[in-house]
Amino acid sequence: ARFIFRYLDESDRLLTVAELKQQDLSMADRWILARLSRAAQEVNSSMEQYNLHEASRTIYRFFWHEFCDWYLEMIKLHPERSKPVLLFVFESALRLMHPFMPFITEELWQNIPHLGESIVIATYPEFDPALADAEAEAQAEGIQDGIAKVRNIRSEMNVDAKQPVVVRIATQDEKVASLLSSARDYVLRLATVSQFDIVPQLSGDRLAAQAVAAGCSLEVPLEGLIDNNAEGARLGKELERVQKEIDGLDRKLSNASFVERAPAAVVEENRRRLADYQDQAAKLRAGIERLR
Secondary structure (H helix, E strand, O other): OHHHHHHOOOOOOOOOHHHHHOOOOOHHHHHHHHHHHHHHHHHHHHHHOOOHHHHHHHHHHHHHHHHHHHHHHHHOOOHHHHHHHHHHHHHHHHHHHOOOOHHHHHHHHOOOOOOOOOHHHOOOOOOOHHHOOHHHHHHHHHHHHHHHHHHHHHHHOOOOOOOOEEEEEEOOOHHHHHHHHHOHHHHHHHOOEEEEEEEOOOOOOOOEEEEEEOOEEEEEEOOOOOOHHHHHHHHHHHHHHHHHHHHHHHHHHHOHHHHHHOOHHHHHHHHHHHHHHHHHHHHHHHHHHHHO
16 A cells, blocks of 8 residues: 555546556556456355355455565556556455455545545445456466566575576567567566576576476576586476376376366366476476486
């Protein structure tokens, strides 16, 4: 709330969904609007079934992890551009939380642009198909996965969180490369990266930590910063995890009863996941081999 109040002024007003759709929305804006709509749908469904625990978990996950952990950090690069969406989502989130946190939500709601006299009688948020955006969800989650993998490498290899690092990500898909290029500033800021290179293939440096994110291989050169044996152990541990997933999917897809009785879409989804894990395993093995 303090972050939002910092940018509020008397001329601000709450835009409608139609007005928001006319704005120059960033990928982060489109993503959080889609996630808000999906969260409202899940909360309403849980409350209709009197599953208040699940409803509160959904609200917590959306507000704390998606809105606070990711969205607020992403829009610090363009706060004024994203202010209309920020206000819309925050106001909607307060209404979503109100049954679970009545007093603080009323107080905050009264101090931001809103419609009506009290949050108590304001319309409760519902799923809005106009906000649905599967493409933005997939794009943002892919970028977040990459940022999380770089952060994980820092943590596992004991690299100072304030030490900028170089990140290389390999792809030969022009569409993916374009997406990564457009998200460069997010990666630089949120992963503390000094240089972000999109390349056809990784360098193969022996002292470079590797990971797989959103179907792409990435590496962080760590010469002088890591223990070579520790990196080999990290890749081996990740390979064990991926191999367990492969073994489980293999068993499931080898079961004739499952393949025959499960919906075709479920079988296809399991085959896609198996192919993805097999691709990850191949890339991890290549990384381990390079360190030997």
